[in-house]
Amino acid sequence: MNEAQLSLALDSLWVMLGAILVIGMQVGFALLEAGSTRMKNAGHVAGKQILSFAIASLAFWAAGFAITFGKGNGFIGTEGWFLKEGKETFSSLSWANVPLELKFLFQLAFVGVSLAIAWGGFAERAKLSVYFIFGTIFTIAIYPVIGHWVWGGGWLGEMGMQDFAGSTVVHLQGAIAALIATMLLGPRIGKFNKDGTPNYIPGHNQVYTVIGGFVLWVGWFGFNAGSTMGTADGFFSYVALTTNIAAAAGAIASILTAKWLVGKADIPAMVNGVLAALVAITAACAFVEPWAAAVIGAVAGSFTFWTSVYFERKGIDDPIYAFSVHGIAGIVGTISTGFFASPRLVEITGIGKPGLFYGGGTDQLIVQTVGVLGAALYVAIVSFIVLYTLKKTIGLRVTPEQEISGLDISEHGSYGYPEQLDPAYKQTTTVVSSRSS
DSSP, X not given: OOHHHXXXXXXXXXXXXXXXXXXXXXXXXXXXXXXXXXXXXXXXXXXXXXXXXXXXXXXXXXXXXHHHHSSBOSSOBOSOGGGOOOTTTTGGGTTSOSOHHHHHHHHHHHHHHXXXXXHGGGXXXXXXXXXXXXXXXXXXXXXXXXXXXXXXXOHHHHHTOOOXXXXXXXXXXXXXXXXXXXXXXXXXXXXXXXTSOBOOOOOSOHHHHHHHHHHHHHHXXXXXXXXXXXXXXXXXXXXXXXXXXXXXXXXXXHHHHHHHHHSSOOHHHHXXXXXXXXXXXXXXXXXXXXXXXXXXXXXXXXXXXXXXXXXXXXXXXXXXXXXXXXXXXXXXXXXXXXXXXXXXXXXXXXXXXXXXXXXXXXXXXXXXHHHHHHXXXXXXXXXXXXXXXXXXXXXXXXXXXHHHHOHHHHHHSSOSSHHHHXXXXXXXXXXXXXXXX
């Protein structure tokens, strides 16, 4: 095996591992979201992760990958449908020394994460049919457009926008879609009193929430470090370092903020602080020094908890705080490189300019801000059009009776926890037990 073959083999193995880690984040989302919602919806919330990834896989293969990375113009790719590769069809990914199929699988994992984030705003009250329709449209007409703008040779990439692994491309997109869905669906039954004050609706299993958060933390090494898509220079290890430092800072900052604001060291808040920090460092992980990673993680973790409380008091029922964790933190992380981007790291990556705190002026800060605003506006408009149309045609929300009984039984015909919730199961086990005795 010569040097070129060895390099190809190592890079391919690394990207495959990264793809597996990021796809494995679906397990983290299933546990996190199921644990953060009520028992009567647990099976539905967990099961939709499989449905979501299946929809994304087919839609991204058919069209989404081509629109994101195919040769085209500054706004969308127009070649490469069904992964058909011609000369320079996917030239925007030519820097990655791995087969096209691996490039697709790795990028598909990112789409799956973004779509999983979006579903947070639908939790506990949306119809199953909406997942099919919106999931397909999101994967073809929403996510790929912003992906092309930043990563596929589009206008934001040409401006030098720094979003290494997707604080905006992946997380902000999913969060904006979640926010639009949350607003159009309206709050869950019983969430708010007549005077507008919120009621606390706890998730049914904090252990699931914590385990899910840890699975996501581990998966993020594939997300960020895997985005180097190569092993030769060892830069992936530096990205992994800044990622972990940010997450740790987010955990500490969020639990302290919760203790300060509401008087308790809230465990779900700590988990969300970790995730918010990871979301924020996703854009910045290859551009900032370790000390800046700690600052970014701490700010994101703390600010995310505060905004989750604020939005809830303003009447927005976001069951897993998708917009605060992935939207607010995505904005913080994307804009942070405009302040903290280090000259030596900008030189290594070859993307954008140094930040304001390194004498780079406001050029990069302006680019980052334009990127955030442009992406948020596009996703908000398209998501609103799609979801409002669905609301006026097939409807977005289940009936009040279905919502009260739970989506496990109303949408799927069985409970995720039959021992606790199904009267028929209880009667059957009682009869069997008495006969056995």
